[in-house]
Amino acid sequence: MLARIAWRNIWRNRVRSLILLSSITLGVWAGIFMLSFSWGMSIQYVNMAIKGQISHIQLHHPEFKAEKKIDFAIPQASVVVDRIIEMEGVQAASGRTITSGMISSPVAGAPASILGVNPEQELAVTMMNDNVVEGDYFPAGRKNQILISEKLANKLKVKLNHKIVLTLQDVDGNITAGAFRITGIYKTRNSTTDELNVFVKSSDLSPLLGLNEGELHEIAVLLKEHVELAPVYYQLKSDFPTLLVEDWRTLAPELRLVVDSFKQNMYIFMSIILLALTFGIINTMLMAVLERVHELGVLMAIGMNKLSVFLMIMLETVYLAVIGGICGLILSYFTIQLLGKTGIDLSAFSRGLESYGMNTLVYPALQNNQYLEIFIMIFVAALLSAIYPAYKALKLNPVQAIRKI
Amino acid sequence: MAVLEVFDLVKTYNEESNYPVHAVNHVDLTIEKGEFTAIVGPSGSGKTTLLNIMGGLDQPTQGKVIIDGKDISFLGENKLIDFRLHHIGFVFQSYNLIPVLTAKENVSFVMVLQKTPKKERDLRAEALLKEVGLEDRMDSRPAQLSGGQQQRVAIARALASKPAFVLADEPTANLDSKSATNLLDIMHKLNREEHMTFIFSTHDSRVIERARRVVTLVDGKIASDVRQDVS
Numbered sequence: 070m071l072a073r074i075a076w077r078n079i080w081r082n083r084v085r086s087l088i089l090l091s092s093i094t095l096g097v098w099a100g101i102f103m104l105s106f107s108w109g110m111s112i113q114y115v116n117m118a119i120k121g122q123i124s125h126i127q128l129h130h131p132e133f134k135a136e137k138k139i140d141f142a143i144p145q146a147s148v149v150v151d152r153i154i155e156m157e158g159v160q161a162a163s164g165r166t167i168t169s170g171m172i173s174s175p176v177a178g179a180p181a182s183i184l185g186v187n188p189e190q191e192l193a194v195t196m197m198n199d200n201v202v203e204g205d206y207f208p209a210g211r212k213n214q215i216l217i218s219e220k221l222a223n224k225l226k227v228k229l230n231h232k233i234v235l236t237l238q239d240v241d242g243n244i245t246a247g248a249f250r251i252t253g254i255y256k257t258r259n260s261t262t263d264e265l266n267v268f269v270k271s272s273d274l275s276p277l278l279g280l281n282e283g284e285l286h287e288i289a290v291l292l293k294e295h296v297e298l299a300p301v302y303y304q305l306k307s308d309f310p311t312l313l314v315e316d317w318r319t320l321a322p323e324l325r326l327v328v329d330s331f332k333q334n335m336y337i338f339m340s341i342i343l344l345a346l347t348f349g350i351i352n353t354m355l356m357a358v359l360e361r362v363h364e365l366g367v368l369m370a371i372g373m374n375k376l377s378v379f380l381m382i383m384l385e386t387v388y389l390a391v392i393g394g395i396c397g398l399i400l401s402y403f404t405i406q407l408l409g410k411t412g413i414d415l416s417a418f419s420r421g422l423e424s425y426g427m428n429t430l431v432y433p434a435l436q437n438n439q440y441l442e443i444f445i446m447i448f449v450a451a452l453l454s455a456i457y458p459a460y461k462a463l464k465l466n467p468v469q470a471i472r473k474i
Numbered sequence: 475m476a477v478l479e480v481f482d483l484v485k486t487y488n489e490e491s492n493y494p495v496h497a498v499n500h501v502d503l504t505i506e507k508g509e510f511t512a513i514v515g516p517s518g519s520g521k522t523t524l525l526n527i528m529g530g531l532d533q534p535t536q537g538k539v540i541i542d543g544k545d546i547s548f549l550g551e552n553k554l555i556d557f558r559l560h561h562i563g564f565v566f567q568s569y570n571l572i573p574v575l576t577a578k579e580n581v582s583f584v585m586v587l588q589k590t591p592k593k594e595r596d597l598r599a600e601a602l603l604k605e606v607g608l609e610d611r612m613d614s615r616p617a618q619l620s621g622g623q624q625q626r627v628a629i630a631r632a633l634a635s636k637p638a639f640v641l642a643d644e645p646t647a648n649l650d651s652k653s654a655t656n657l658l659d660i661m662h663k664l665n666r667e668e669h670m671t672f673i674f675s676t677h678d679s680r681v682i683e684r685a686r687r688v689v690t691l692v693d694g695k696i697a698s699d700v701r702q703d704v705s
Contacts (some may be wrong), residue, residue, distance in 0.1 A: 070579070070586040077574035367570040370531055372559025372587050372635065374552060468532045471566070 071377060075384035077241075082357070089353045090393045098399025098404070098453050100342040101443060104335050105405045105433035106413070111327045112434055115317075122255060123267075123320050123427035124163075124194055124289035125298055126305060131313045133286055139168050139278050140240045143312060146285035150190065153290055156304060158297035161193035164285035166271040168278060170237030172217070174225035181221075182265045183235060185274030194291045197255065197268065204229045204253035218263035219256040229254060235269070239279040247277050258429070339443055343450040346390075350451070354386045354458035365462055366470020375463050383452070384457035389450055390451030397447075398440060408433045475613040476540075477638040477671050478505040478528060483537035483692075485523050492556060497523040498534070499694035506615040510662070510704075512676050512685035520694040521675040522643065529562050529641045530554045540636045559587055563566065563632030565642035565674075569624040577627045578612040584635045595634075602630035606660050622653025626660060633664065639671035646678045658684055699703070 078315055079086050088092070119125055128149070133141035143149060146164050153162040166185030171178055188207035192198055197216070198206035215233065217225075227233055229251055229270045249269060257263055271285065292301055298316055305314045318325040365378055412430040484499040497520045505511055506571035513521050514555050526532035527539060530546050531554075538547045541561055549557060558564075571580045578599050585595035606626040616624050625645060632640045645661075658681060664670045674681065682688055683704075691696040 070583060073575055073579075074572065081574060141542070364572070367566065368572070369555060370558065371564055371584055371631070372555060374555045374559075374587075377587070384672070468526055471570070 071381055072384060075381050076388060078357075078381075079385050085353060085356075086389060089349065089389055090396065092349055093390060093393025094396040094400060096342050096346045097394050097443070097447060098400045100339050101397065101401035101435065101440075102433065104338060104439070104443075105401065105409075105435040106431060107334065108331055108436075108439070109409070109432045109434040112333045113432065114327060115324045117258065118321060118324055119317050120291070121259065122262070123298075123317055125292045125295075126290040126302055126314060126316050127320055128288040128290070128305065128309060128312045128314050129286065131311070135315065137169075139238070139280070139286065140279055142166075142284040142286050143288065144281075145283050146288060147283040149309065149312075150288055153288065153305070154307070156301060158292055158294070158301045159290055160293045161190065161291045163190035163194040163289050163291075164271065165191075165287040165289065166278065166280065166284075166412075167286040168237050168274070170235055172221070172225065172267060173234045173236065174227045174231065175226045179221060179224055180265070181235070181267045183237065183274065184266060184268050185271030186268055187271055188344055191268070194289050200255040200257050201253045202256045204251070206253055207270065208252055211250070211252065212254040212269065213247060213249045215250060216253040216255055216268040218266065219254050220260060220263045221265075221267065222251070222254050224264070227251060235267075235277075237277065239277065241279060241349060245277050247273070251275075259394055281319055335442075336446075337441065339446050343446060347450050347454040350386060350390055350454040351457050353389075354382065354455065355461060356381060357385070358458045358462050362465060362470050365465055366467045369465065369467040370471055376467045378465075379459045379463045382462045383455040386455030386458060387448075387451045390447060390454065394444060394447035394451070398444060401435075402440070405433045405435055475507045476504050476675070477507050477542060478503075479538075479540040480504070480524075481529065481538040481540075483524070483527060484535045485520075485527060485532070485537065486535045489535065493678045496694050498527065500577050501537075501691075501694070501696055503689065503696065503699075505673060507638075507671055508665065509671050509673075509687055510665045510685055511673045511687040512682050513689045514676060514682055515671065515691035515697075521691055524691065525641055525643055525669055525673070525675050529564065530558045539696050551611040555648075556595060559584065559635060561620050561638045563635060563637035563640035565625070565628045565632050565640060565645045567644040569616065569621070569648075571624055571627055571631070573666065576613045577608055577619065577623075577630075580616070580627055582629045584631055588635060589592055598634060599630070602633055603627070605664070606630050607656075620653070622649050622656060625649060625653070628662075629657070629660060630696060639673055642672060642674035644676050644678070645674055646676065646681055651680075654678065654680060666678060686702075 117267060128143065130141040131145050150162050150164045153159055168183050170181055170183055172181040192206070201216070202219060206216065222228065225233065231251050232248050232249060234246050234248050236244065239245045275284065290301070292298060302316050368378060369375070372464065409432050412432045414430055416429045480501055480503040483498050483501040484496065487495040489495060501524060513524065515521050523532065527534050534547055535597060539546055546554065546557055572583060575583060581599040581602055582595045585598065600609070600612065603609055606629055608623060608626055611619060611623060619627065649657060661672055662684065665672055676682060686701060686704050688700045688702065689696060
């Protein structure tokens with residue numbers, strides 16, 4: 070009966086309740102939408118970094134990363150790559166030869182991070198061909214091809230089919246060089262790495278470095294799903310105990326920070342929105358209590374105890390907040406579903422975003438558990454905002470409230 | 475058998491000031507079961523204060539109020555609420571039904587608070603509404619009922635808790651003549667047939683004429699206590 074009275078009470082002043090419900094709905098929707106936008110951006114940034122280069126997991130010689138010496142290669146890495154590709158949960162794996170050196174054209178030079186790749190394997194892991202804006206991605210049958218970025222090409226003042234020279238150090242410490250023809254020019258959304266990374270075939274780079282056949286510096290592993298990270302990671306550690314196995318969180322702590330800080334921001338942001346809504350709810354419910362002082366006095370006079378009066382006001386407040394919250398959640402869900410497919414075009418700010426390695430088309434997203442967490446926050450806010458109006462009702466004196474019996 | 479006993483009851487407002495107001499001044503009163511008592515008096519004579527104290531809504535400055543043998547004079551707030559729920563029925567001047575509940579739900583409400591099983595309270599609510607002649611308006615909300623009908627629902631609600639007595643504050647004050655007569659007929663019938671005790675404050679001469687006992691208050695004191703024959 071108490072629940073029924075509380076429910077009917079909230080519809081006594083339909084317009085006021087609808088205004089309050091609308092404000093809660095819109096507040097929750099705006100908050101969740103902002104979160105989904107931010108989360109979508111974060112996830113895209115992380116995914117782009119994972120799919121663009123670092124992958125979910127990488128394997129190295131234990132000392133390679135610290136020393137960056139090319140002689141710390143993974144022996145028989147080709148066999149390791151083949152074994153990894155066969156593992157459950159693995160979508161693709163690519164072996165890389167990595168060194169740094171100088172890239173020179175007849176008119177300019179620049180430092181470069183040189184990645185020797187197996188074109189087919191790399192294609193499966195990073196989908197580099199999608200980024201090729203001119204020429205082709207390692208066309209078949211030609212030796213000493215190089216793929217450089219548009220930004221680097223402009224810096225070196227070179228075009229497609231021009232020749233450039235890579236100068237680097239081999240395993241014995243000798244300076245060596247090789248001439249490569251530009252067969253493709255690429256452009257990713259990360260202008261910072263674009264300026265540095267150049268891609269050649271590892272079969273062309275390894276002889277220059279003096280590496281033995283099958284030796285590689287890095288094996289990048291792309292998984293089918295994020296959730297398979299832990300099992301594959303531990304399987305790799307167990308299968309290749311002599312290698313350093315690292316997941317993307319360790320490889321790119323800045324990406325981990327993006328994900329972790331989002332969660333903190335979510336709580337702070339939603340708390341601010343809910344705090345503002347809480348004051349709106351308190352104001353409305355206080356008005357509702359003060360309007361019904363006489364009636365509440367009568368209820369207490371005929372035998373309704375103070376706890377029941379308190380609970381009735383709490384219930385009315387919670388009903389309003391939870392209904393508004395659920396409407397906000399549903400509205401947000403459909404908005405996110407829609408915009409999660411079409412995306413939000415931020416190309417007007419593309420230059421700024423690209424410099425941070427971000428996509429200009431943002432797809433809002435939110436995980437199911439995040440909806441649940443937000444719902445719990447709304448519920449707690451509803452309870453908190455109900456306390457003061459309910460307390461005011463609790464403090465009513467029946468005689469003063471009804472003036473006379 | 476006395477259902478209500480008041481001994482040396484005093485209620486003083488502004489006790490600490492230089493001008494204390496003695497709203498009720500050394501009142502002794504005993505109400506027997508089945509009485510139909512009107513408390514009358516001019517405005518400011520202390521009728522409402524006396525009714526408030528007898529109904530356990532207010533506490534006296536001095537004296538005792540004993541209902542069904544229990545002294546409620548200085549019971550704590552929660553115990554008083556519980557006591558009112560089980561021992562006293564209230565009828566207010568302006569009906570004061572719960573606007574969001576139907577007539578039947580209004581009558582059932584007190585029994586819900588008493589934790590009466592649903593089946594039992596449904597049967598009792600229907601029987602009481604039938605008794606006050608509202609069997610065809612059980613599902614109407616207060617706003618859909620006339621003043622007289624609302625007051626009849628209020629009487630059914632007051633009786634729902636099976637109280638020791640019903641306190642009614644000027645129950646006919648807001649009613650037209652026909653509705654007032656009708657209401658008095660119902661109260662009389664309940665008093666006569668079920669020995670329900672009614673105590674009401676009133677200015678209404680029609681009510682005073684039909685009361686079996688008339689207690690007149692003047693300046694917080696009982697000026698007269700008269701029993702009269704009523705047909």
